[in-house]
Amino acid sequence: MFKEPRNLVFRKSSYSVGKGQDCVEVANTPDGAAVRDSKHRDAGHIAFSKEEWAVFLTDVKASHL
Numbered sequence: 001m002f003k004e005p006r007n008l009v010f011r012k013s014s015y016s017v018g019k020g021q022d023c024v025e026v027a028n029t030p031d032g033a034a035v036r037d038s039k040h041r042d043a044g045h046i047a048f049s050k051e052e053w054a055v056f057l058t059d060v061k062a063s064h065l
Helices: 050-061
Strands: 024-029 032-037 046-049
Touching (some): 046 050
Antiparallel strands (some): 024 032, 032 046
């Protein structure tokens, strides 16, 4: 179970393109990372463990996703 920080600081993903269209935002957490849709911030976020986030980033960088 993740402990959700109260004040997440989100930044635009470096893989997002355009002028705010189709963007995701990422926040570092003590347990990994949180991701949300920049167009629907009120919908919340998805939390990933450090291990899950590392696998995701490895796959993205290797163009597997």
